[in-house]
Amino acid sequence: xxxxGIVIVGGGIAGLSACxxxxxxxxxxxxxxxxxxxxxxxxxxxxxxxxxxGQPTEALELRPPEWFEDHGxxxxxxxxxxxxxxxxxxxxxxxxxALAYDALVLATGSVPLIPPxxxxxxxxxxxFRGPSDCEAIRAAAAGGARRVAVIGGGLLGLExxxxxxxxxxxxxxxxxxxxxxxxxxxxxxxxLLRPAMEALGVDVLLERxxxxxxxxxxxxxxxxxGGEELEADLVVVSIGIRAQTTLARxxxxxxxxxxxxxxxxxxxxxxxxxxxxxxxxxxxxxGLVAPIHEQASVxxxxxxxxxxxxxxxxxxxxxxxxxxxxxxxxxxxxxxxxAVAADATAPSYRKLVLDGGRAAGAILLGDVRGTEDLLExxxxxxxxxxxxxxxxxxxxxGVADLPDAAQICDCNGVCxxxxxxxxxxxxxxxxxxxxxxTRAGTGCGSCKGAVKELVALETGGxxxxxxxxxxxxxxxxxxxxxxxxxxxxTAVSEVACASGTGRECGACKPALAYLVSEVNANRHRExxxxxxxxxxxxANIQKDGTFSVVPRMYGGVTTPDExxxxxxxxxxxxxxxxxxxxxxxIDLLGVDKADLxxxxxxxxxxxxxxxxxxxxxxxxxxxxxxCRFGLGDSIALGVELERQWEGLHTPAKVKSGxxxxxxxxxxxxxxDIGVVAVEGGWQVRVGGAAGATVREADVLxxxxxxxxxxxxxxxxxxxxxxxxxxxxxLYDFVPRIGLDRIRxxxxxxxxxxxxxxxxxxxxxxxxxxxxxxxAPYHPRQFRDLDTAEAAEPPARSVALVGPPPEGEx
Amino acid sequence: xxxxxxxxxxxxxPDTALARVCTVADVPLGEGRAVTVGGRRIAVFNTPTGWFxxxxxxxxxxxxxxxxxxxxxxxxxxxxxxxxxxxxxxALSGGAEPAATHRVLVRGDDVLVxxxxxx
Numbered sequence: 009x010x011x012x013g014i015v016i017v018g019g020g021i022a023g024l025s026a027c028x029x030x031x032x033x034x035x036x037x038x039x040x041x042x043x044x045x046x047x048x049x050x051x052x053x054x055x056x057x058x059x060x061x062g063q064p065t066e067a068l069e070l071r072p073p074e075w076f077e078d079h080g081x082x083x084x085x086x087x088x089x090x091x092x093x094x095x096x097x098x099x100x101x102x103x104x105x106a107l108a109y110d111a112l113v114l115a116t117g118s119v120p121l122i123p124p125x126x127x128x129x130x131x132x133x134x135x136f137r138g139p140s141d142c143e144a145i146r147a148a149a150a151g152g153a154r155r156v157a158v159i160g161g162g163l164l165g166l167e168x169x170x171x172x173x174x175x176x177x178x179x180x181x182x183x184x185x186x187x188x189x190x191x192x193x194x195x196x197x198x199x200l201l202r203p204a205m206e207a208l209g210v211d212v213l214l215e216r217x218x219x220x221x222x223x224x225x226x227x228x229x230x231x232x233x234g235g236e237e238l239e240a241d242l243v244v245v246s247i248g249i250r251a252q253t254t255l256a257r258x259x260x261x262x263x264x265x266x267x268x269x270x271x272x273x274x275x276x277x278x279x280x281x282x283x284x285x286x287x288x289x290x291x292x293x294x295g296l297v298a299p300i301h302e303q304a305s306v307x308x309x310x311x312x313x314x315x316x317x318x319x320x321x322x323x324x325x326x327x328x329x330x331x332x333x334x335x336x337x338x339x340x341x342x343x344x345x346x347a348v349a350a351d352a353t354a355p356s357y358r359k360l361v362l363d364g365g366r367a368a369g370a371i372l373l374g375d376v377r378g379t380e381d382l383l384e385x386x387x388x389x390x391x392x393x394x395x396x397x398x399x400x401x402x403x404x405x406g407v408a409d410l411p412d413a414a415q416i417c418d419c420n421g422v423c424x425x426x427x428x429x430x431x432x433x434x435x436x437x438x439x440x441x442x443x444x445x446t447r448a449g450t451g452c453g454s455c456k457g458a459v460k461e462l463v464a465l466e467t468g469g470x471x472x473x474x475x476x477x478x479x480x481x482x483x484x485x486x487x488x489x490x491x492x493x494x495x496x497x498t499a500v501s502e503v504a505c506a507s508g509t510g511r512e513c514g515a516c517k518p519a520l521a522y523l524v525s526e527v528n529a530n531r532h533r534e535x536x537x538x539x540x541x542x543x544x545x546x547a548n549i550q551k552d553g554t555f556s557v558v559p560r561m562y563g564g565v566t567t568p569d570e571x572x573x574x575x576x577x578x579x580x581x582x583x584x585x586x587x588x589x590x591x592x593x594i595d596l597l598g599v600d601k602a603d604l605x606x607x608x609x610x611x612x613x614x615x616x617x618x619x620x621x622x623x624x625x626x627x628x629x630x631x632x633x634x635c636r637f638g639l640g641d642s643i644a645l646g647v648e649l650e651r652q653w654e655g656l657h658t659p660a661k662v663k664s665g666x667x668x669x670x671x672x673x674x675x676x677x678x679x680d681i682g683v684v685a686v687e688g689g690w691q692v693r694v695g696g697a698a699g700a701t702v703r704e705a706d707v708l709x710x711x712x713x714x715x716x717x718x719x720x721x722x723x724x725x726x727x728x729x730x731x732x733x734x735x736x737x738l739y740d741f742v743p744r745i746g747l748d749r750i751r752x753x754x755x756x757x758x759x760x761x762x763x764x765x766x767x768x769x770x771x772x773x774x775x776x777x778x779x780x781x782x783a784p785y786h787p788r789q790f791r792d793l794d795t796a797e798a799a800e801p802p803a804r805s806v807a808l809v810g811p812p813p814e815g816e817x
Numbered sequence: 818x819x820x821x822x823x824x825x826x827x828x829x830x831p832d833t834a835l836a837r838v839c840t841v842a843d844v845p846l847g848e849g850r851a852v853t854v855g856g857r858r859i860a861v862f863n864t865p866t867g868w869f870x871x872x873x874x875x876x877x878x879x880x881x882x883x884x885x886x887x888x889x890x891x892x893x894x895x896x897x898x899x900x901x902x903x904x905x906x907x908a909l910s911g912g913a914e915p916a917a918t919h920r921v922l923v924r925g926d927d928v929l930v931x932x933x934x935x936x
Contacts, residue, residue, distance in 0.1 A: 072879030074858070074872050078917040447898060447910050514888020515898075537847025541884040541895045544848075549895050553881040786845045792883065793839045793852035793861065 012038070012108045014311060015099055017089050017255065018115030019043025020052060022284025022300045024070050026113045029301075029308030031079050037312075039081045040107060042099070045138065046086030048073060053297060058142040059171025065139040067551070092259035094277035111311050114256055114267055114275065114282040118249035118295070123159070127221030133243045136168035141244075148242040149175030156180075157230055157240035159218050161188040163328065165246035166201075170331055172244070173208040180211040180238060182218060182230065184247075192326070192337035196348070197373045200355040204331045213238070251286045251293055266293045271318040273307040281307045289321060296326045323387050327379065334376045339369030339386050347395030360392070360399045367392050378402030380414035407461045416462070417448035417455045427459060431466045439463045440479045444515055475733045477523070478509035478516040485523060485733055492527045499533040500524055518543070519734035522621065522657055526729055529766065530773035536785055545790055546777040547604050548619035550597065554584075555604060557596040558618035559611050560654060563628040563646035563666075564592025570613060577610040591625035591663065593618070602795045605781035614654070615778040621735070622657045623725075626650040627665040629673035631685075640685025642668035645714045649683075652718060653725060655774035656767075659732030659741075662725070677705050680738040681725065683717055686710065690717045694724060694750070695742030703739050706747050709755060723760035726767040727753055840926045849892060851883035854932045859919055861930065862887055862903055869903035870930050872917035876908070882916065 014030060014037055016023050023041055030039060043049065050068040058065065076083050084101070091100035092112070099107045120135035122128055134144050136158075148156065149172065158169045161183030169179045181188070187198040205212060217233040221243055229239040251266035262268045262276040266288030273281045273289070283303040285295050294300065299322030306319040325338040333355070343361035350357045356374035360367065360382065367385040372378075381402045385392075392398045407416070412425030430436040430445045439460045443449040449456040477485045488509060497503050500520045509516060517538040524532045536544045547555035559574065574594055578586050584598025593616055599607060608615075617624060628646035632638035646666040653662075665676035666683040676682030678698035682705045684691045689712045696705030709720055727750065732741045742750065753759050780789065836854045844850045844863040851860050851873050858873035860883035871892065875882050880896030887893075891909060893900045900909040906918040920931040 069879070072874045072876075074874040074879070074917070075876055075914065077857070078872055078876070079914075445910065514886055514891065514893060517886060517888060535847075537845060537887065540886060549881075549884060551878070551880075551896060553879075553884070788843055788845070788850060791850075793843060793850045 012097070012110045013040065014038070014111045014113065015040045015042065015107050015109040016113045016115055017042050017099065018117055018284070018286070019045060019047075019049045019083070019085070020115060020117045020284065021049065021070070021297060022117060022286075022304060023113075023115035024049040025301050025304035026115055026283055026307060027076075027079070027081050029304040030311055031081070033308055033312040033314065035080070037110075039079075040084060040109075041076070041081055042084045042087060042089055042101065042107070044086070044088045047139075048076070048083065048085065050139075052138075055136070055139070055142060056167040056171035058139060059145055059168075060174040062146060089255055092255055092261075092280075094259050094261070094280055097279065110279065112280045113307060113311070114280065114286055115284045116252040116255060116286040118285040119252050120245065121248045121250050122245055123218065123247060125218060125220050127223060127227065128245070130221055130223050130227045131225060132223070132227035132241065133221055133245060136164060136244050136246045142171070145172055145242065145244065146175060149177040153177050153241040155238075155240045156242045156244060157182055157238055158244045158246060159230070160246035160248065161185070161212065161214070162246065162248065163189055163192065163330070164249075165244075166330055168244050168246050169205075169210050170208070173210050176209075178209050178211070180213060180240070181205075182213045182216050182232075182238070184215070184217055186215050188212065188214075189330070190341075192328075192335070192341060193371055193373070194341045194359065196350065197335075197341075197357045197359070197371050200350075200352060200357050200373055201331055201333065203355065204333055208331060210331070249285065249295060251288065253286060256282070256286075264288050264291075271306075271320065272310045273303055273319055274310070281311065283307050289319065292321060294322060294324070296324060298322065298325060323383075325383060325386075327376070333374055334372075336370070336372040336376045336379045336382075338371075338379075338383055341369060341371055343368050345395060347399050349396070349399055358399055358403070360395050360402075362392055362395050365391055365393070367398070375403070378405045380410050380416075381405035384411050384414065407458050408465055416458050417446075422446045422448035424462065427462050428466060431463065437467065438476070438479060440476060444479060475736075477519050477734060481507065481509045483507060483509050485519075488520070489523060489527055492524060498524065498528055498531075500535045500538040516734075522659065522734055525657060526770070529770040534785070536789075542619035545601055545604060546615055546619065546780065547599070547601070552598075554598045555601055556618070557583075557599055557604065557607055557611075558589065558593050558616040559613035560616040560650075561593045561613075561625070562650045562654075563626055563643050565628075565643060565647065566594075570611075573611050573613075577607045580610065581607050589618070589625075591618075592627050593625055602791050604790050605784070608778040608781045614776040617655065617777075620657060621660050622662070623650070623653040623655070624661050624663045626653075627663075627674045627676075627679070629666075629668050631666075631668035635668060637671060638668035638685070639687060640668050640690060641714070642666040642674060642683075642685060645683060645690075645717060646674070648714070648718060649721065652722060652771075655776065656725075656729070656771060658725070658729055660735050660737045662728075662738065678702060679705060681705075681721055683721070688712070690714065692717055692720050692724075695739045695747075697737065697739035705739075706742060708747070708751065719760065719764065720754060722767055723754040723763040724750065726763040726770075729770075730763075730766075835922070835929050835931050837927050838930050839928050841923060841928060842926070843928070847887050849883040849885060849887060851881060852930075854919075854930055857932055859930060859932065860885075860892070861921065861928065862892060864890065864903065866890055868921040868923055868928055870919040870921045871901060871903065871906055872919075875899055875901075876914035876916055 016026050049070045051070055054068050088102045089099055090102050097109050120137045134141050155178045156172045158165050158181045161181045169181050172179045187195045219231050219233050221227050222229040227243045229237055231237050253263045253267050256267040257263050267275055267282040267286050269275055269282050269287045269289050273283055275282050284300045302322050306317045309317045328335045340361050343363045345362040348359045354374050359371045361369035366389045370382045410424050414424045416424050426446050430442045436442045436445050449459045476482050491507050503520055518540050521538040541549050578596050581603045583596035587595045589595050626646040626649045628642045631642035662680045664681040665674040665679040667674040667676040668685045676684050678696040682693040682696055689710055691710045692708045693705035694708045697703040838852045846863055849860045849862040860871050860873045862869045871882055875894040877899045880894040882892055884895045885892040890903050891900050899913040901916045906916040908915050922929045
């Protein structure tokens with residue numbers, strides 16, 4: 009191909025997918041990506057997230073600017089293509105410039121359909137299509153809009169409604185059809201969405217044809233056929249999309265509903281391809297992500313002169329979150345033969361659709377187990393004799409039944425084939441090695457079970473293995489702790505010299521750093537290079553590389569003076585968000601690393617350790633001081649526990665709570681360590697969880713006084729510090745060790761006293777890490793190479809309040 | 818300088834610039850720090866086996882590689898734990914593109930990075 013190269017028109021998912029597919033095949037041909045919007049390709053599918061949390065559009069960027077640079081892809085942002093001369097192989101851009109090409113890919117996407125009804129041009133009527141629409145919706149919600157009407161109850165309409173509802177603004181979805189999302193869902197599944205929608209404040213009006221938008225300058229409402237009216241300050245139109253074919257039609261390229269393409273994704277013009285929502289293949293226009301990637305891949309084969317794969321169309325399927333509920337829709341939602349398993353209370357709904365005895369479609373709502381299995385069955389047109397049995401089998405389908413292409417880890421996009429390959433080709437022998445290598449299971453962790461099952465299948469074992477602290481060298485925590493003790497090692501590098509661990513992948517270095525500190529009762533030699541960035545700068549890294557700051561608020565109790573200092577610091581250092589956390593504290597988000605020392609100095613409160621595997625907050629309810637129902641002084645006890653424990657690192661984070669009565673307002677029964685006041689005493693609980701899974705904490709003991717609670721809970725905490733595997737939360741630790749064994753130790757007077765003594769020694773060496781603001785471990789602890797040293801002390805100095813004196817209470 | 822003939826000319830990339838980014842004391846051993854050179858954000862690493870530089874943004878989701886954990890001539894991105902070879906930029910975990918690499922020279926106390934001029 010000559011130096012003119014490939015020009016791709018359209019900076020959406022399809023345009024980027026074409027770039028990626030070409031670069032996956034070769035690196036040389038120049039590529040120019042022409043984006044009409046003034047920004048790099050972003051994930052439009054997640055657009056409603058901008059509404060929900062008000063992030064900047066960059067948060068949805070599919071690739072950072074450096075990626076385009078490093079892959080030799082020239083991007084032209086905010087420039088529209090105005091004309092195409094397919095004879096001369098030239099693309100005209102607005103402003104008059106022309107780009108010569110050897111090959112051109114149309115990825116122009118779609119435009120929203122706007123119904124031709126009176127009033128649709130009024131102010132306050134918008135389409136939900138781009139980031140600016142999100143801004144308009146947020147502005148309307150913030151401006152006190154009383155009601156927003158969304159015309160269109162399809163996938164996009166519901167996304168928009170969800171986003172609006174998240175702004176706390178009442179929404180009414182107006183839909184022409186008799187059910188929501190009729191393309192993806194059947195009547196029953198659509199009905200099951202309703203309770204979730206009501207809970208979010210989303211009303212639904214079905215079978216309403218909007219006749220006009222009411223209002224003289226601004227929209228004030230809608231009128232439906234039949235005369236019924238609905239008041240609304242903002243109208244969002246989301247009734248569908250139409251392929252954007254203007255450029256192609258202007259160039260004389262054949263179009264129908266979209267740009268017509270053959271099985272090689274070629275258009276009727278020489279050297280012009282079309283992919284994505286703008287293309288029409290065998291009468292189908294695809295709007296979902298999976299088919300777009302398949303098309304880009306086929307087109308790239310042809311573009312790069314490889315063997316031409318033939319595109320035979322894609323199975324329409326999508327895995328979605330609708331109103332916060334997992335929904336999978338595969339193929340056809342209705343058919344001649346159907347099997348359904350439903351539970352309206354869950355809600356869960358599972359349906360398999362057959363056509364002529366073959367699997368043709370499925371709907372999974374709420375319970376999406378077996379998605380990959382059903383997808384494969386439907387893709388292959390599997391013969392099914394008993395549809396209900398097949399549906400049940402899918403729910404139980406083990407990983408053994410899945411093909412290599414089935415995705416196991418949705419967070420990191422890892423397929424079964426990659427996991428099996430990591431074992432066969434890369435020599436991984438354990439689930440941990442596989443997870444380190446492929447990253448499967450390292451996101452939300454919900455697929456860890458599947459990964460372990462695959463490893464067990466492959467190795468013929470039961471998937472159980474010793475939990476290696478260092479998988480590279482196959483060394484356990486006990487073995488390494490013994491080495492540290494016997495040889496008196498005090499630093500990670502010394503352990504590395506002694507046992508070789510921590511040298512290879514480095515993934516275990518933070519675990520070693522904890523182990524060294526724990527065995528040495530915090531009198532170790534700190535080596536920051538072994539710590540995760542959070543523990544090097546004592547703040548939590550965010551997706552954009554900024555940090556968050558959470559000062560400690562004992563028991564969630566604060567003062568006007570503290571709040572004032574926090575508010576001043578948030579303003580002075582430009583915190584992008586100030587958020588109340590689930591642990592009853594305040595989080596300043598979007599802070600630059602270089603500003604951390606100054607913020608800590610200004611706030612003058614100790615670290616809340618929200619970034620670390622350490623004692624987090626002790627959440628409390630109002631307790632006896634104010635609450636009518638309080639049985640125990642939960643605030644005093646929560647504050648006491650937090651002061652006793654603060655600053656100590658633990659194998660994994662420890663969240664605690666103290667509730668003053670069994671109504672449990674502090675949610676103590678789902679905390680790692682929870683305390684609940686009951687008539688005549690306190691219940692000490694351990695091992696609760698309310699994350700990806702929910703686990704009720706086990707009752708360790710019921711005792712009379714608050715002092716006894718502190719003693720038992722502290723002994724438990726130290727036992728966990730000494731025996732927990734790194735990253736093993738208490739809710740995994742307790743079942744592994746067994747509640748009975750834990751009781752034997754922490755309820756035994758002598759053993760518990762010894763545990764508390766070791767705890768006391770470790771605690772005595774704890775220092776507030778935020779004091780490093782004045783004594784950094786390196787001059788550039790908080791600064792990159794081009795970050796200037798803080799020139800001046802803060803403009804307005806604030807009285808320093810140090811960490812609370814130890815044992816103050 | 819007379820341009821060398823033939824293949825020898827290719828030995829010196831014409832469009833690169835050598836920039837002093839810091840002194841050897843500026844990056845703690847075993848860590849990385851970011852710096853902008855010629856309009857590019859890059860990450861400079863000081864390791865027991867020498868100095869290295871990669872593109873500053875993780876090719877996966879743009880995470881700051883300079884804040885990553887360094888071991889075994891590799892860096893692990895702090896956001897999603899993708900791992901890259903510091904010398905070659907190769908991605909050692911599935912699903913990520915390789916990272917760009919830049920040559921690093923140490924002259925006396927100065928650390929210099931060679932960055933390709935921007936197109």
